[in-house]
Amino acid sequence: MSDPNKDDRDPQAERESEGGVGRDEREQTPSNVDSGTGVGDRPDGPDPRDESTAIADEERRRKTSVLSIVIAALGVWAAVSVLALDTSMAALWNNLLAGAVVAIAAGYNVYRLSNDIPLSIGVASLVAILGIWLIISPALLEMTGMLFWSTLGAGLLIAALAGYNAYEARGARQVATESTRA
Numbered sequence: 001m002s003d004p005n006k007d008d009r010d011p012q013a014e015r016e017s018e019g020g021v022g023r024d025e026r027e028q029t030p031s032n033v034d035s036g037t038g039v040g041d042r043p044d045g046p047d048p049r050d051e052s053t054a055i056a057d058e059e060r061r062r063k064t065s066v067l068s069i070v071i072a073a074l075g076v077w078a079a080v081s082v083l084a085l086d087t088s089m090a091a092l093w094n095n096l097l098a099g100a101v102v103a104i105a106a107g108y109n110v111y112r113l114s115n116d117i118p119l120s121i122g123v124a125s126l127v128a129i130l131g132i133w134l135i136i137s138p139a140l141l142e143m144t145g146m147l148f149w150s151t152l153g154a155g156l157l158i159a160a161l162a163g164y165n166a167y168e169a170r171g172a173r174q175v176a177t178e179s180t181r182a
Contacts, residue, residue: 064169072102075104081154087147098137109165128159131162135152
C-alpha cells in the first residue's frame with residue numbers, strides 16, 4: 001500500500017535523482033551561512049544586506065563585546081570582593097561561585113564575538129539570571145555592611161547589562177535568520 005504523505009520515501013534516492021546533491025547539503029554550504037555580524041559571511045560574493053544594515057550590525061557587535069567585558073569584570077569583582085571583606089562561609093561560597101560563573105560565561109561570549117560568532121542567547125540569559133540571584137542573595141544570606149551593597153550593586157549591573165546583551169543577541173539572530181530566508 002502506498003503512503004499518501006510520502007513518509008516512506010528514501011532521501012538518499014531523492015538526492016541521487018537530483019544530481020547527487022541533496023537539499024540539505026546545498027543549504028549548509030559556507031556561502032549560505034550567515035553569522036549575523038555581516039563580516040565575511042559571503043566570501044564568494046557581496047553580502048545580501050544593504051550597507052546600513054551591515055554597519056548597524058557591526059556597531060551592535062562592538063557594543064555587546066564591550067558590555068560582555070564589563071560583565072566579566074563585574075563577575076570577577078563579585079568573586080574577589082568577598083575575599084577582602086569579613087563574611088560568612090555561605091556568603092563567601094555564594095559570591096565565589098556566582099561571580100566565577102558570570103566571569104566565565106561573559107568571557108565565553110567575548111570569545112564568540114571576537115571570532116565573528118553571534119552572542120549565545122542562552123549564555124547571556126544565564127548570566128542575567130545569576131545577576132538576579134546576586135540581587136536577592138545578600139538579603140537571603142544575611143550579608144551586612146559593605147559586602148551587602150557590593151553584591152547588590154554588582155548583581156544589579158550584571159542583570160541589567162546581561163539582559164540587554166540577551167536582547168541584542170536575539171535581535172542579531174533575527175537579522176541573521178531573515179537574511180538567510182531571503
